[in-house]
Amino acid sequence: MNDKQLYKWRKIGKNVFLYVLLISVSLIFIGPFLWLLSTALKSNAQDVFGFPPSFIPKPAVFDHFIEAWTAIPFPRYLLNSFLLLLIMVPSHIFLTALTAYPLARMNFPGRTFIFYAIIATMFLPEEGKLVPLFIIVEKLGMVDSWWGLIVPGLIGGFSIFLMRQAYLTIPKEIEEAAIIDGCGPFRVWWSVILPLTKPTLAALSVFSFISVWNSFMWPLIILKDESLFPIALGLAYLSGTFGTDVKTMAAGVVISLVPIIIFYILMQRHFVSGLQGSIKG
Amino acid sequence: MALNQVETSIRQSVVVAKKRRKKKFNFIPYIFLLPAIVLLSTFEYLPTLNAFYYSFTEYHILAPAEWVGMENYKTMMQDDKFWKALGNSMKYFLITVPMVVILPLFLAILVNRKIKGINFFRLIYYLPVVTAMVAVAIMWKYLYHPSGLVNAFLNGIGINAETNWLLNTKTAIPAVSILEAWKAMGFYMLIYLAGLQAVSKELIEAARIDGASPLRILWHVYLPQLRPVFAVTLVMATLGTVQMFTSIYIMTGGGPLDSTMSLPLYIYQKAFVQLDMGYATAMGIVLWVILMILTIINYKISRGGHSVQ
Numbered sequence: 001m002n003d004k005q006l007y008k009w010r011k012i013g014k015n016v017f018l019y020v021l022l023i024s025v026s027l028i029f030i031g032p033f034l035w036l037l038s039t040a041l042k043s044n045a046q047d048v049f050g051f052p053p054s055f056i057p058k059p060a061v062f063d064h065f066i067e068a069w070t071a072i073p074f075p076r077y078l079l080n081s082f083l084l085l086l087i088m089v090p091s092h093i094f095l096t097a098l099t100a101y102p103l104a105r106m107n108f109p110g111r112t113f114i115f116y117a118i119i120a121t122m123f124l125p126e127e128g129k130l131v132p133l134f135i136i137v138e139k140l141g142m143v144d145s146w147w148g149l150i151v152p153g154l155i156g157g158f159s160i161f162l163m164r165q166a167y168l169t170i171p172k173e174i175e176e177a178a179i180i181d182g183c184g185p186f187r188v189w190w191s192v193i194l195p196l197t198k199p200t201l202a203a204l205s206v207f208s209f210i211s212v213w214n215s216f217m218w219p220l221i222i223l224k225d226e227s228l229f230p231i232a233l234g235l236a237y238l239s240g241t242f243g244t245d246v247k248t249m250a251a252g253v254v255i256s257l258v259p260i261i262i263f264y265i266l267m268q269r270h271f272v273s274g275l276q277g278s279i280k281g
Numbered sequence: 282m283a284l285n286q287v288e289t290s291i292r293q294s295v296v297v298a299k300k301r302r303k304k305k306f307n308f309i310p311y312i313f314l315l316p317a318i319v320l321l322s323t324f325e326y327l328p329t330l331n332a333f334y335y336s337f338t339e340y341h342i343l344a345p346a347e348w349v350g351m352e353n354y355k356t357m358m359q360d361d362k363f364w365k366a367l368g369n370s371m372k373y374f375l376i377t378v379p380m381v382v383i384l385p386l387f388l389a390i391l392v393n394r395k396i397k398g399i400n401f402f403r404l405i406y407y408l409p410v411v412t413a414m415v416a417v418a419i420m421w422k423y424l425y426h427p428s429g430l431v432n433a434f435l436n437g438i439g440i441n442a443e444t445n446w447l448l449n450t451k452t453a454i455p456a457v458s459i460l461e462a463w464k465a466m467g468f469y470m471l472i473y474l475a476g477l478q479a480v481s482k483e484l485i486e487a488a489r490i491d492g493a494s495p496l497r498i499l500w501h502v503y504l505p506q507l508r509p510v511f512a513v514t515l516v517m518a519t520l521g522t523v524q525m526f527t528s529i530y531i532m533t534g535g536g537p538l539d540s541t542m543s544l545p546l547y548i549y550q551k552a553f554v555q556l557d558m559g560y561a562t563a564m565g566i567v568l569w570v571i572l573m574i575l576t577i578i579n580y581k582i583s584r585g586g587h588s589v590q
């Protein structure tokens with residue numbers, strides 16, 4: 001064996017070791033999900049908590065998925081979450097983009113003050129204002145309705161901050177050209193500047209999507225009517241009542257995870273870029 | 282030169298034209314800002330101001346708030362459950378923070394290379410981050426079952442384990458902390474990855490040529506440059522553990538015997554189960570003060586690190 005061959009074998013050995021390591025670490029993160037899936041697919045005859053634990057359902061049955069879908073109001077919860085996404089993500093992005101624009105691109109009295117007042121909301125106590133916020137929402141008659149979920153979440157300091165950063169990177173000349181061409185300020189914003197911020201808009205949409213789909217504490221506080229529950233709250237509610245039926249519950253959790261995982265795989269690029277943006281900012 | 286002059290003169294005339302148009306008070310920016318101002322005053326500033334007021338009152342949602350002065354804060358000092366919750370937060374902090382500040386760095390080093398399929402592995406390590414805490418907490422509840430996967434694994438490697446993790450006052454906090462860390466690691470991995478990729482390639486190359494071992498490169502080249510990243514992860518992880526709510530709510534509900542109770546969960550129970558809104562708000566303000574102090578300390582530590590460098 002000459003040196004070249006030795007080098008080649010060494011490299012292959014190193015790569016094999018690397019892949020073994022990468023795959024073993026993967027099992028830590030994906031193993032619980034696989035166990036959940038296999039549990040949901042096991043027939044009633046197979047013991048979930050037997051020893052040694054078995055990852056292979058023998059036979060694989062879809063009974064529990066059907067049960068989760070029909071016996072408990074899973075489709076309702078899923079539909080609610082999808083509707084909330086359709087309402088909340090676009091309105092949040094629209095208002096964020098609208099608010100951040102003059103803060104980055106216009107000069108007017110009070111700009112600095114308003115900007116800092118908005119940024120300061122990031123440091124206002126989430127836990128401290130939880131109860132008073134509930135009381136305001138209650139007085140506005142928005143408790144136990146989607147209004148109470150949607151309206152307080154329409155805008156947030158952090159997204160405005162990120163959006164402003166995105167506007168700041170656009171050269172002034174583009175705007176000036178549009179103004180000379182006779183565009184009004186809303187036209188300039190909507191058709192000239194906004195399209196240039198697509199990467200940030202995408203990242204913000206991804207964050208908004210995830211937070212709407214996964215939100216739990218606030219819906220838990222303001223919703224009583226079960227037919228209004230989004231998926232995360234519905235799951236928590238069911239784990240209280242259905243918790244002992246492990247296989248059906250597992251099927252329900254799997255159903256709740258599928259949309260977010262598909263979304264994640266489709267939008268993975270924006271997760272990284274959005275995260276980097278948020279750290280830079 | 283001439284071209285530059287033309288350009289500046291055009292720019293000046295644009296500015297002049299703009300000024301002429303803006304002679305009247307320009308209300309346009311305020312139209313853009315109006316919805317945000319209304320929303321943020323109603324749902325951020327007003328509740329925050331109210332919080333200070335309510336914290337000095339006895340308030341059950343049905344009857345009007347009644348001024349009681351410092352009573353809520355005095356009650357808090359003698360409330361065992363409040364102190365227990367604070368102590369528990371400390372335990373969560375001590376277990377979770379080292380896990381999410383240190384282990385993800387090794388994950389980032391592991392995936393910071395250009396080999397086939399590396400994106401797939403990054404995707405998998407990050408997967409728990411995007412899933413709902415409710416869903417993974419239910420899942421881990423089953424894993425922690427006395428004859429669940431965790432005990433099966435321990436038995437498999439020769440440790441005899443029959444613990445009911447979540448029903449034992451000694452193991453419940455570590456169990457919940459491990460779930461929290463498991464879920465967050467991918468997030469911190471990506472932060473470290475961005476940090477690693479920002480380290481200058483020349484520096485590493487130079488160290489390698491000088492014959493430094495990979496471990497020494499990690500210690501002497503990577504770590505000093507990652508110091509600001511450590512500061513970011515430390516702050517985020519600290520704030521995260523003090524605010525733990527959903528995982529505890531789902532897995533233990535604060536039990537057994539309040540051994541896993543966190544301050545946010547206690548506030549929630551006081552306010553929305555026992556409807557003691559004034560007291561809950563007072564605890565909320567204390568929690569906020571704690572978060573602020575921790576943030577300031579963290580920043581001070583990281584700044585200190587900088588000046589030493």
